[in-house]
Amino acid sequence: MTLDLDTPAPDAPECADDGVWLACIACGSTFAPFEDVRYTCDDCDGLLEARYATPPTFEDFGEGASADGPDRGVWRYREALPFDIGVTLPEGDTPLHTVPRLEADVGVETLRVKHEGMNPTGSFKDRGMTVGVRVAEELDVGALACASTGNTSAALAAYGGRADLETLVLLPAGKVAAGKIAQASLHDARILEVDGNFDACLDIVQELAARGEAYLLNSLNPFRLEGQKTIGFEILEAFHADHDTYPDRIVLPVGNAGNTAALYKAFRELVQSGALDVDDVPKLTGVQAEGAAPMVEAIEDGADEVRRWEDVETRATAIRIGNPVNAPKALPGIRNTGGTAVAVSDDEITDAQRALAAEGVGVEPASAASVAGLRKLRRQGVVDDDERVVCLTTGHLLKDPDAAYEAGNDPEPVENDVGAVLELLEN
Numbered sequence: 001m002t003l004d005l006d007t008p009a010p011d012a013p014e015c016a017d018d019g020v021w022l023a024c025i026a027c028g029s030t031f032a033p034f035e036d037v038r039y040t041c042d043d044c045d046g047l048l049e050a051r052y053a054t055p056p057t058f059e060d061f062g063e064g065a066s067a068d069g070p071d072r073g074v075w076r077y078r079e080a081l082p083f084d085i086g087v088t089l090p091e092g093d094t095p096l097h098t099v100p101r102l103e104a105d106v107g108v109e110t111l112r113v114k115h116e117g118m119n120p121t122g123s124f125k126d127r128g129m130t131v132g133v134r135v136a137e138e139l140d141v142g143a144l145a146c147a148s149t150g151n152t153s154a155a156l157a158a159y160g161g162r163a164d165l166e167t168l169v170l171l172p173a174g175k176v177a178a179g180k181i182a183q184a185s186l187h188d189a190r191i192l193e194v195d196g197n198f199d200a201c202l203d204i205v206q207e208l209a210a211r212g213e214a215y216l217l218n219s220l221n222p223f224r225l226e227g228q229k230t231i232g233f234e235i236l237e238a239f240h241a242d243h244d245t246y247p248d249r250i251v252l253p254v255g256n257a258g259n260t261a262a263l264y265k266a267f268r269e270l271v272q273s274g275a276l277d278v279d280d281v282p283k284l285t286g287v288q289a290e291g292a293a294p295m296v297e298a299i300e301d302g303a304d305e306v307r308r309w310e311d312v313e314t315r316a317t318a319i320r321i322g323n324p325v326n327a328p329k330a331l332p333g334i335r336n337t338g339g340t341a342v343a344v345s346d347d348e349i350t351d352a353q354r355a356l357a358a359e360g361v362g363v364e365p366a367s368a369a370s371v372a373g374l375r376k377l378r379r380q381g382v383v384d385d386d387e388r389v390v391c392l393t394t395g396h397l398l399k400d401p402d403a404a405y406e407a408g409n410d411p412e413p414v415e416n417d418v419g420a421v422l423e424l425l426e427n
């Protein structure tokens with residue numbers, strides 16, 4: 001199995017460019033990485049992933065420090081990426097918060113929260129976009145496109161704009177949070193609102209990309225996941241620096257399952273280089289909303305393939321997805337690390353959003369799914385009380401102001417008068 005955790009580092013095929021190539025995870029065919037635009041395998045239509053002749057060790061990663069440029073954030077990991085640097089805002093280097101009250105409440109030995117909402121456009125998508133747009137420049141494409149539940153569109157618009165490329169985004173009408181549309185709009189993307197869900201938008205944009213209308217920058221694009229795998233590197237480095245060991249488990253929200261696939265790839269590469277022991281790989285644990293949980297269904301059923309859900313609904317609109325295209329990469333990731341997947345209700349998501357906010361960590365609903373899932377798995381006894389856990393929060397609170405108002409306190413109108421204010425405070 002090419003996606004096993006302990007598969008040795010592959011030899012570079014002839015088509016490799018500077019030690020980098022694309023390989024099909026289904027049939028093993030290999031392709032030159034930057035000669036033609038290609039999203040899936042020519043031979044069997046399977047998913048592609050970037051491979052490297054020399055997988056990274058921790059020593060390969062830069063020290064960090066400079067305020068901008070290649071020593072900061074995502075590009076500090078350039079030895080594990082296909083290029084030295086691309087259009088950068090800069091992204092990555094996000095905080096790994098301690099959350100003492102939440103940790104005690106959940107009842108695990110250690111709980112840290114990796115807040116990806118602190119990226120330049122407010123979500124982890126920036127990590128994938130800085131690499132994806134760099135590849136788009138290499139391929140000399142004129143326009144970029146994506147389908148999105150919102151965050152990808154915000155990142156695409158910002159990075160595409162900075163690269164002076166045209167950007168087109170397809171959004172499910174009425175189902176994208178206000179902050180995200182505002183970003184795509186101001187960063188000058190052309191926005192098409194489709195009368196259908198995210199999966200329908202992705203079907204259309206894939207067809208547009210196949211016809212050469214634009215370069216596809218959804219997570220089906222293997223280079224997006226290269227940028228996102230730096231989340232895994234950062235978590236391992238930062239957690240080890242503080243705890244002298246690695247986390248037992250990483251819990252993350254799952255939509256298209258790109259991040260799950262990307263984290264697994266980070267761990268596989270470190271195992272291949274000998275930098276990480278197989279036994280130290282964190283258990284990847286995916287969380288979906290009950291109304292959009294095809295990955296959870298596949299894990300529970302022991303299925304090799306994910307059944308597409310046509311009707312999906314959840315308050316966590318970022319993960320309102322019924323056809324996770326990266327499932328063939330993510331299912332082995334969850335299984336081979338000894339992880340699991342769990343579905344949570346919208347109310348459990350909102351409760352977790354409030355609990356994070358009480359610790360000063362402001363996240364959008366989809367992000368809080370990770371904490372909601374951890375709580376549920378603790379209640380079920382799937383997660384032990386002696387575990388060291390990292391929850392990933394993927395997007396910032398301000399992405400979805402309406403959900404924040406719903407979950408939080410109502411403002412109280414008051415007269416412009418101290419007496420009136422005091423009277424109100426006494427009640």
Ligand code: F0G
Pocket residue numbers: 123125147148149150151152153219253254255256257258259260318319364366367394395
């Ligand atoms: N959390 C947030 C805030 C997201 O925006 C997404 C995906 C996910 C989690 C799920 O990540 O797809 O890698 O499993 N948002 C995409 C978008 C689909 O269009 O912004 P995944």
